Structures are given as C-alpha cells and as structure tokens.
Amino acid sequence: MSIPFFSKLRNRKAHLRTVKAELQKVRDAIESQTEQFSPHMRDYMRQVCRSRGKMIRPGLVLLTAAATGGIKDDHITFAALLEMLHMASLIHDDVLDKADTRRDEPTPNALWGNELAVLLGDSLLAQAMVMGADIGDSRFIRRMAVAVRDLCEGEVEQSTRLWDMEMSRADYYELIRKKTATLFAMAMSGAGYLQGLDDEMIGHLNRMGTLLGISYQIYDDCLDMTGTDDSAGKTLGTDAEKGKLTLPVFFLMESTSEDVAEYVRSAVEKHEEIDYARLRDTDAFAEAIRLSVDEGLSRNEEAREVLWMLPESPAREALTEMTYRLDEMLRDCLV
Amino acid sequence: MSIPFFSKLRNRKAHLRTVKAELQKVRDAIESQTEQFSPHMRDYMRQVCRSRGKMIRPGLVLLTAAATGGIKDDHITFAALLEMLHMASLIHDDVLDKADTRRDEPTPNALWGNELAVLLGDSLLAQAMVMGADIGDSRFIRRMAVAVRDLCEGEVEQSTRLWDMEMSRADYYELIRKKTATLFAMAMSGAGYLQGLDDEMIGHLNRMGTLLGISYQIYDDCLDMTGTDDSAGKTLGTDAEKGKLTLPVFFLMESTSEDVAEYVRSAVEKHEEIDYARLRDTDAFAEAIRLSVDEGLSRNEEAREVLWMLPESPAREALTEMTYRLDEMLRDCLV
Numbered sequence: 001m002s003i004p005f006f007s008k009l010r011n012r013k014a015h016l017r018t019v020k021a022e023l024q025k026v027r028d029a030i031e032s033q034t035e036q037f038s039p040h041m042r043d044y045m046r047q048v049c050r051s052r053g054k055m056i057r058p059g060l061v062l063l064t065a066a067a068t069g070g071i072k073d074d075h076i077t078f079a080a081l082l083e084m085l086h087m088a089s090l091i092h093d094d095v096l097d098k099a100d101t102r103r104d105e106p107t108p109n110a111l112w113g114n115e116l117a118v119l120l121g122d123s124l125l126a127q128a129m130v131m132g133a134d135i136g137d138s139r140f141i142r143r144m145a146v147a148v149r150d151l152c153e154g155e156v157e158q159s160t161r162l163w164d165m166e167m168s169r170a171d172y173y174e175l176i177r178k179k180t181a182t183l184f185a186m187a188m189s190g191a192g193y194l195q196g197l198d199d200e201m202i203g204h205l206n207r208m209g210t211l212l213g214i215s216y217q218i219y220d221d222c223l224d225m226t227g228t229d230d231s232a233g234k235t236l237g238t239d240a241e242k243g244k245l246t247l248p249v250f251f252l253m254e255s256t257s258e259d260v261a262e263y264v265r266s267a268v269e270k271h272e273e274i275d276y277a278r279l280r281d282t283d284a285f286a287e288a289i290r291l292s293v294d295e296g297l298s299r300n301e302e303a304r305e306v307l308w309m310l311p312e313s314p315a316r317e318a319l320t321e322m323t324y325r326l327d328e329m330l331r332d333c334l335v
Numbered sequence: 336m337s338i339p340f341f342s343k344l345r346n347r348k349a350h351l352r353t354v355k356a357e358l359q360k361v362r363d364a365i366e367s368q369t370e371q372f373s374p375h376m377r378d379y380m381r382q383v384c385r386s387r388g389k390m391i392r393p394g395l396v397l398l399t400a401a402a403t404g405g406i407k408d409d410h411i412t413f414a415a416l417l418e419m420l421h422m423a424s425l426i427h428d429d430v431l432d433k434a435d436t437r438r439d440e441p442t443p444n445a446l447w448g449n450e451l452a453v454l455l456g457d458s459l460l461a462q463a464m465v466m467g468a469d470i471g472d473s474r475f476i477r478r479m480a481v482a483v484r485d486l487c488e489g490e491v492e493q494s495t496r497l498w499d500m501e502m503s504r505a506d507y508y509e510l511i512r513k514k515t516a517t518l519f520a521m522a523m524s525g526a527g528y529l530q531g532l533d534d535e536m537i538g539h540l541n542r543m544g545t546l547l548g549i550s551y552q553i554y555d556d557c558l559d560m561t562g563t564d565d566s567a568g569k570t571l572g573t574d575a576e577k578g579k580l581t582l583p584v585f586f587l588m589e590s591t592s593e594d595v596a597e598y599v600r601s602a603v604e605k606h607e608e609i610d611y612a613r614l615r616d617t618d619a620f621a622e623a624i625r626l627s628v629d630e631g632l633s634r635n636e637e638a639r640e641v642l643w644m645l646p647e648s649p650a651r652e653a654l655t656e657m658t659y660r661l662d663e664m665l666r667d668c669l670v
Contacts, residue, residue, distance in 0.1 A: 038488050038513075040495065092457065096450040115431040118453055119491045122427065125457070126484035129464055133477030141476050142468030149461035153373050156454045160375065178373075 066315035154179030162243035181213025221246035251288035399526035401650035489514030497578035516548025556581035586623035
C-alpha cells in the first residue's frame, strides 16, 4: 500500500487477517454446497466451485457484517450464495462470449460444451436461491431475485446495445448499475439486513454498494483501454472489439478535439473497432480517461460518506481502505 | 371423449369452462409480468410470453385450487410463474438442442441468437422467483428453488447419460421425476399450500403430481417411438437419434426375444441410433411399448387414489378425468 494513512493502522491489519480466515469459511461453504447436488452432477459442480475468484462480493458481506456487529453464520451462507450467483453469471457469460479460459482455467463450456455449461449455471442459480430461503424471509429472497433479474437485464442491454449511437451516458450508468453494482449493493445491504439493522441504514448500505459497484465497473472499463494484459491478468481491449460503449468512449465522442470526436463517432456509426493505438498519445485520450477516473473517484468519496455513519471499528477502517484502494486502482489507469 | 363415464358429467363440463376462463387470467398475468422488465427488454419478453403452450402446469394449479376450496388470486400468480419457469426451461432447452422452431414458431435462439436466449431464460427464472416471493413465505420459495434445481439436474443427467449402458431403469425414473414430474408436483402441492391445507394433504398432492408427471413423461417417450409427426404436432424419433434411454428401450434390452434384445443392446453400446423401422413389426417391440404403457397406467391409478381423499366436487371430477385422458393417450401409443 502506498497510502501512508493506512500503514499506521495496525488493528486494521489484524482485522483483515480475521476476515481472511472467514473468507476461507465462505470457500468451505461453497464447497460443501456441492454435496446438495445429485451424485451424477457433483463432480461437475466440484470443479466449477473450485475456481478461485477475487471474492469481492463475499469480502463486502464479511466486512459489512464485521462493521455492524459481527459476522454470523448466516453471513457466511449469504457470502457463499452471492459468490455462487456471480459464478453462475460468469459461466453463462463464458457461453455467450465463447470464452475458452477464465483465470487461466478452462471454462465449463470449453470443458463440457455449452449444453452442460448453461445447465450448471442454472443449477448454481437455483441452489443460491435455496440458500437464500434458508437464511432470509420472502422479502429478502425477493430482493435477491430482483438483483438476479437486474443482472440479466444489464447483460441483455449490454449485448443488444453494442455500437448503439442512441445510447446515452445515463443509459451507460443504468447498464453498469444493473450489470455490476446490483450484486455489490446486495452484498452490503443484505449483510445489514441479516444483522437486523433498520431500513434506513440498509438503504445507506445499499447506496454505498451501488456506488462502489459503479466505480469498480468504471475502473474495469478504463483498464480495458489503458492496461496491459500481463498486469491485468486477462485479455484487454475486448470492449472496443465488441463495440461496447463504455464511459471513456462517451467522453471521446464529446471531446473538444474535433478530430478525435469525429473519428470515434464515425467508427461507432460504422460499427468499426476503435483503433486506440491511433489515439493513445493524444491529449483527448488522456482527458477522456481522466474524466472517467474522476467519475469513479467521486463515487468512492460519496461511498465514504456512508461509512462515517457506522461506528468506528477496524472493519469500518478496512472498508474505508477498500475505497482508497479503488481510488488508487482508478488513478493507475491515468495515462 | 370416448370414455362414457365422463360424457355423463354435465357439471364437470361447466366447471372446465370456468377453469378455461381462469386460464385466460393466467395468460394475462404472464403478459402483465412483461411490464416488470426494463423498456429495452420488454419487447423480447412480450414475444417470448406470447407463445402458447399446452398450459398443463397452470391447469393443474387451477384444478387443484378449485378442488380444495376455490381459486384465489395467488393461485393465478402461482400458475403464471410455473408456466414462466417452464418457458425458461424450454428456452434453454432450445439453445442446447439448437432447435429453430417450437410449436411452429421460431425459437428465441433462432430469432435473436444464443446469447440473448440464455439471458431471457435466466430473466424469466428470476422473475418467477420474484413472483414466488410475492405470494409465499421462505419455505414456499425454498421448495420452488429446489424444484428448479431438480429440473436442471434432470436435464444434466439426461444430457450426460446418452447411450449410457450403466443407466438402470431406476435411474430413468429418477431422471424423469426430476426433469418432468417436479413441476407437476410443485403445481399441485403449491396450490394446496396456497390454499392453507395441512402438510399431510400437501404431501399427498405432491405425490399425485409426481405420479402424473412420470406417467406423462412415459407417454411422451412412447409417443416418440410410435406416433406420427403430424398427429403429435412435433418431430418424433429424436430420442433414438440422440441416444436417450427411455423406458421402452429398457424393456427392449430386457426382451425375451434374444435377437431384439441383442440388437438394441449392441446399438446402445456402439452409440448407434436404434433403427425402429426394423423393430416396429416385431412382437418384442409391441411388448416393450405395452409394458411401458402399463407403467404409466398404474401410476395414473395410484394418482386417482389420492383424488378420492378430496371432497367430491366438479373440479375433483375434472382432475379425475385428466387421469383417464392420460390413460387414453397412453393406450393410443400401443401398437
């Protein structure tokens, strides 16, 4: 960590270690869920559930729980089911994108074909709902189901609005809210709900999750344009190839540099891949990234305002640090 | 109807008319659900929800409700959500089977590609869960989610056990219980649950739904081997092509006619399509179908025993008739 503010927080570090131990419980919970499937399906599920993601959503659940009174068993189950929902959406994504690898592992569709991959995703989704029903009431599960619906809607909008000149920046924000921020928001508000917090506080946590999710997606979209495959650990530049209109693209189309704006608009109109090699050294490109990064930073700032409402605790500090870490990741995208 | 027993039931006919009117309410409910999706997705959903199925599951919900105290608004919602779950599974099926048409209409994957079709199925599934949470408590939704999981497991087992000599007749029954009978059972037991019946009665209804679902699938499997495309309204003979081991196939492999048994076993071992043209005129073939039909008939008989526990009513008579109608459909498969 390069931000001195945090290197002093010894408690926080101890606390992050605790959360790390709890994350292992979440992994164990996911693994034990594979036992719920029929013997014939268990092997597939085991292999699917072995994949190691960044566990961002479970991390948010655990930190929020720890910051609001402590991590209960239901929080572990909830963290596990959110990761399973996320896994289900990745499995279906990989089918849609015909992707062969993810996190350096072969994808389910590459291993066993589209047929099985679609069904494994469906099963994970169903099992996550079963788990939700084990820990929450119908209002809680309703919110989960709405989150899944939003997630799908975001994906549908993304896949049907490629190279869509009619799309506005507001549409982009709504799209990433659904596609990415929904599960972040669910992680934080759900953790608060299972803690028995009041509706107002749950609403604040929901807003904070939404802000962080949007900021995270902005970071991901900037990274796709400015990062290197090696440092990002995945293939970049795919948004331009597919015609996804991300935040920097909007800023490029609105650029005061008429040449750049003209070029990008015409590429989008003609459904042609934007050639970033041609733009990367222009001031307009740097400006578009800077404006995008600023949008992310301001959301993190707003998210921190919610955090001040929580009682001071090592977990609150850890959440605060997360937002600063995201600031840093955003700034690393600057060119 | 050729069974005289029923032509006398004048009340029943009036009652079936009532249920028919209620089925229209279910269709309207499905249609109104399309409003729950974002404007961008609504058109796709409208088109998906316009497709007209046989509405067997909604029919079971309504008749069970009517036979146990009357059809309530929640029953309409429940019937709609079950049909939506069924639609979701058909949409994913069509993606998996690369099917271009269903019920003489182009499938979503044919119209808009696999990507959108997978996501539309996911969205329908999520929306069905939202609706479940609107009418039931967490125990109710848990059962719904388990049903969806079972459905997926059945599909996975089917697609991974093609030409599988290790598969037993017991495995077949468990497979079709999951794949088909689960939603039938959910329809009847869920209707009873929403009616406020006690657990014992709900258990009976669940068993009856399971029996009917298994019997219906046996009928469908026999039809695939003995029917004609025209009368069935769909392409038949696809089970043999794909290597699905259905009930008549097990009876053929166990046939006392050594020639036939040998031929079928060797075709399965070699993963070759069984050539029914070669078998259709043999006694062994007729016997395999007859044994299969008997298995269906005995389940219908058992299902009727549950019906006698319900108070006498036109709706109970209509349910009884359904089981006799299924008897008839099974017998029509005899060669």
